[in-house]
Amino acid sequence: MQTTTQSTENSQSLRGEALGVLASLTGAENPQFHKGQYEAIETLVQGRRRALVVQRTGWGKSAVYFIATLLLRRRGAGPTLLVSPLLSLMRDQVSAAARAGVRAVAINSANAHEWDAARESLARDEVDVLLVSPERLNNPRFRDEQLPDLLNRIGMLVVDEAHCISDWGHDFRPDYRRIAELIERLPQDLPVLATTATANARVVTDIEEQLGGSSVVTIRGSLARASLRLGVLNLPNSKDRLAWLLSHIAELNGSGIIYTLTVSAAEDTARLLRDAGHNVRAYTGRTDTDEREESERMLKDNELKALVATSALGMGFDKPDLGFVVHLGAPSSPVAYYQQVGRAGRGTDRADVLLLPGREDQEIWHYFATASMPDEERAQAVLAALSDVPLSTPALEARVNIRRTPLELLLKVLDVDGAVHRVQGGWVSTGQPWRYDAERYDRIRQARVNEQNSMIEYQRTGECRMATLQRDLDDGTASPCGRCDRCTEPWYPSGVSGEAVSAAASSLDRVSVEIESRRQWPTGADQLGVLLDGSPVRGKIKPERQLEPGRAIARLTDLGWGNTLRELFAPGVPDAPVSEALLGACVRVLAEWGWRERPVAIVSVPSRSRPQLVTSVAAGLARVGKLPYLGQLSLVGEGPRGSSGGNIAYRLAGVWGSLAVGADLAGAIADVGAGPILLVDDRVDSRWTITVAGGLLRDAGASAVLPFALAVTA
CATH class of the missing domain: 1.10.10.10 (Winged helix-like DNA-binding domain superfamily/Winged helix DNA-binding domain)
Structure with a gap:
């Protein structure tokens, strides 16, 4: 058994060795560890224990696992397995590892061409850190063929962004829960490190239990960010928020991130700012991988003023000199908000963080809060x-x-x-x-509601903004920051220029989004009784039954007309004829369409929920366009079955056989002669209603069908 003197000498020797690695990592002549960094390294390397590190963004959590990896490797340990949640985070981690002299490779969905080379490097013991996504842990080939051997070789397991382990975490991912099973398979003396910057007491307890309970060493520091200057500016509507951005984005410090709650909002905002001459790009879940990487690089190199992003740009994006973060709409919890604003001011003395909340925020929160619950x-x-x-x-x-x-x-x-x-x-x-664990999911739902209420309280508080965020993360060191708009006067301008208001209004007043026409029957539709001329539908839809690309005023998630349409289609809103303003927007869509051939007539889809609305739109467009309105298709039986949210095969089956071209409508189509027919509906979701209705019109003699709807739901 070691004596106390020997233990002390070993610890001092380890500290000296760790400082040497830190010097190589930072390039500093006399580097010093932040409080808690060496303690974590010592726990892993000398104690060979399991540790949870909860520290603010920019504290240096990656330095802990890179240094610990090199020290363990010097002692004969195998490579570190690092579970990391995002591709952007992996890219930054691989780059940071290279700067630290750590040989790191990643295996993920975006680099399949590099997998063989990575496996060969592992076999030659030329890899210090292997990064994988949590989803990779359940890839059958990786899980069954490669993971068992890897677990026998690894020297340490690291779980980055470990709040994702917890049901209670703001960014819970089911695949992360596999890690608890993975840890149970590891020897007790194999070091395990979990790191996060965004965990309240409930999440910390949950992670500790999954890591091994009372034996886990938790190192938690203050989450205060001295460089961040926080503020909240309440403006009446989307137009004013966009006008504020147009008026003041050039004044914001350096380059930064503008967060939005939806993909549509990010794309609309980026377009508006680009049209005004600002060098920005949209960054969302719809952005392809190559463009994401290019956009990240451009922001890091200060070639962009901002990325206008959804939460797709969140954990792990590392730009130490990021000068500002602005939110158009509030995230659903202070924990998620803290995680996003943590991108700013990591290596600077000051960064500005401003929240511009919107009245639609709570509707969006409700959708995302329920989407992940089974x-x-x-x-x-x-x-x-x-x-x-x-x-x-x-x-x-x-x-x-x-x-x-x-x-x-x-x-x-x-x-x-x-x-x-x-x-x-x-x-x-x-x-x-x-x-089904109803009690557990009810608790989680209530926790989500409590987090939303806390986010509202953050906006309304008269106390220090930073201290409020710290308390929401159960940080007991909270104290006034002395910099936010509550500790001092508001540091941000509140006025907007008339020119900016006009530009924002014009942008929000834009109409027309494309309705992409269906070209393929869904897999499995034939098993649900969808037959055409007695044969099951499979493969491509025949050209003679296809529709032309259509148009709608806007998506329900859009900032401009999306607000009007969301109110129109909100539950409980009674059916009524179309307003003059909305009909005017419809007319503008048709005027800008650019179709190859002008329609010769208008037909509408029958609606059980909004018959007055649909009929009045069709009749109004006929009147303005001086086209005959031929009426609507007929409902067969009770008409289309099902509701939004089902998969496309069931959505098609729910419409199939429920619509028909009646004799009067067929005669009217024959009377108008050859030419396209404009098909009017209130909104499109799966697009199968208009596809089936359009196919029937094509069968009845229409040379083409042009779908038109007020709204697209997604």
């Missing part, structure tokens, strides 16, 4: 459809009425719960009993 009825439907014969996700989609993205999320939850298993070729049932 539904018992849907879960049981999935379990009933699975057996010991693998089913691919598309094949399963044809058996359960769940859209692809929520279906994949539900499968992950059921997989982590042990009820299903992913194998080569798809998913199988494990046969294990599964119980």
Whole structure:
């Protein structure tokens, strides 16, 4: 057994060695660890224990695991396995590792061409850190063929952004829950490190339990960010918020990030700012990988004033001199907000952080709060459809009425719960009993509501903004920052120029989004009884039944007309004829359409919920365009079945056979002669209603069908 003197000498020797690595990492002649950094390294390298580090963004959590990795490697340990949640984060981590002299490689969905080289480097023991996504842990080939050998070799496991482990974390991801199972398979003396900057006491406790309970060493520091100057500016509407940006973006310090809550808002805002001469780009979940990488590089090199981003640009994006973060709309919790504003001021003395909340924020919060929660009825439907014969996700989609993205999320939850298993070729049932934990999900839902209320309180508080955020993360060191708009006077201008207001209003008043026409029948539709001329539908839709690309005024998520349309389609709003303003927007869409051939007549889709609205739009467009309104298609039986939210095969089956071209309408189509028909509906979601209706019109003699709707739901 070591004596106290020997232990002290070993610790001093380790500190000296760690400082040497830190000097190489930072290039400093006399480097010093931040409080808690060396303690974490010592826990991992000398104590060979499990540690949780909760420290503010920019504190140096990556330095802990890079230094610990090199020290463990010198002692004969194998490579570190680092579980990292985002591709952008992985890219930054690989670059940072190279600067530190750490040989790091990543295996993820964006670099499949590099996988073989990475495996060969691992086999030659030329890799110090292997980065993988949590989803990779359940890839059948990686999980069954490569992970067992890797777990026998690794010298340390690192879980970055570990709040994702927890149901209670603001960015919970089901695949992260597998890590608890992974940890159970590891020897007790294999070092494990979990790191995060965004964990309140409830999340910390949850992570500690998953890491091993009372044996975990938790190192938690103050989350105060001395460089951040926080503020909240309440403006009446989207127009004023955009006008504020137009008026003042040039005055914001350096380059930064403008966060929005939806993809549409990011794209609209970026377009407006570019039209005004500002060098910005949109960065969303719809942005392809190459463009994301280029945009990240341009922002880091200060070639852009800003990225206008959704939460797709969040964890791990590392630009030490990022000068500002502005939010157009508030995230749903102070924890998520702290994580995003933490991108700013990591290596500077001052960075400005401004929140411009919107009245639509709470509607968006509600959608995202419920989207990740499993539904018992849907879960049981999935379990009933699975057996010991693998089913691919598309094949399963044809058996359960769940859209692809929520279906994949539900499968992950059921997989982590042990009820299903992913194998080569798809998913199988494990046969294990599964119980819907209603109490647990109710607690999580209530926690989400509490977080939303806290975010509202952050906006309204008369106390220090930074201290309020710290308290929401259960940081006991909270004290007034002396810099925010509550500790001092508002540091930001509140006025906007008339020219900016006009430009914003003009941008928000833009109309017309494309309705992409369906070209392919959905997989599994034939199994749901969708037959055409007695044969099941498969593959491509025949050209003679296809529609032309259509148009709508706006998406429901758009900033401008989207607000008007959301109010129009809100639950409980009674049916009524179209307003003159909305009809005027419809006319503008048609005037800007640029179709190859002008329609010769108008037909509408029958609506059970808004018959006055749809009929008045069709009749109004006919009147203005001096076109004949031929009436509407007929409902067969009760008409289309189902509601928004189901998958496309079920949506098609719900419409199929429910519409018809009546004799009077068929005669009217014949009377107007050859030419396109404008098909009017209130809104489109899956696009199968207009596709089926348009196909019937083509069968009735229309040479082409031009779909038109007030709104696109997504």
